[in-house]
Amino acid sequence: xxxxxxxxxxxxxxxxxxSNLGSPLSLQDGIAxxxxxxxxxxxxxxxxxxxxxxxxxxFAHPNTAFALTGIWLAEDTLAESLLQLLKTPRATDxxxxxxxxxxxxxxxxxxxxxxxxxxxxxxxxxxxIAIRNLETAxxxxxxxxxxxxxxxxxxxxLWISPALAHGIWLELxxxxx
Numbered sequence: 001x002x003x004x005x006x007x008x009x010x011x012x013x014x015x016x017x018x019s020n021l022g023s024p025l026s027l028q029d030g031i032a033x034x035x036x037x038x039x040x041x042x043x044x045x046x047x048x049x050x051x052x053x054x055x056x057x058x059f060a061h062p063n064t065a066f067a068l069t070g071i072w073l074a075e076d077t078l079a080e081s082l083l084q085l086l087k088t089p090r091a092t093d094x095x096x097x098x099x100x101x102x103x104x105x106x107x108x109x110x111x112x113x114x115x116x117x118x119x120x121x122x123x124x125x126x127x128x129i130a131i132r133n134l135e136t137a138x139x140x141x142x143x144x145x146x147x148x149x150x151x152x153x154x155x156x157x158l159w160i161s162p163a164l165a166h167g168i169w170l171e172l173x174x175x176x177x
Contacts, residue, residue: 007110066132070111071111074118097116101116128173132175156174
């Protein structure tokens with residue numbers, strides 16, 4: 001993926017805060033985005049977009065996945081400044097991944113933004129998907145011949161490499177809710 005979208009329940013408040021950055025957002029059809037020339041153009045903000053065709057069976061995943069709860073980004077002081085401007089609290093603990101350990105982690109109400117000290121031509125390194133059961137996910141993926149990795153510093157996670165996941169790491173992390 002080239003872009004990351006964030007839920008913004010108060011679009012007017014967001015637009016007011018962002019105007020202080022000197023890289024204003026443009027608002028179109030309920031989506032606030034940075035201009036293409038901005039170094040933050042890969043981020044956008046919007047509301048919930050529930051489809052009228054969504055049915056419960058669309059969300060019943062055999063691997064027990066139930067939410068997208070995080071994004072892993074290459075370290076970026078401008079993006080970190082944006083999140084600080086939005087009053088996003090920093091997490092005190094670190095997280096690790098097959099591609100590095102968090103330099104900074106910020107806590108959003110529904111997930112994390114984790115910055116990793118690494119070089120990447122693409123800012124988005126991976127995403128975290130919450131699952132209910134690690135062993136069930138491992139079994140389902142193995143039956144589909146999807147190779148996963150588990151690393152000692154993240155025993156509650158399975159990792160799927162970018163080669164198998166459209167160019168980014170997928171972390172399947174066990175969570176209760």
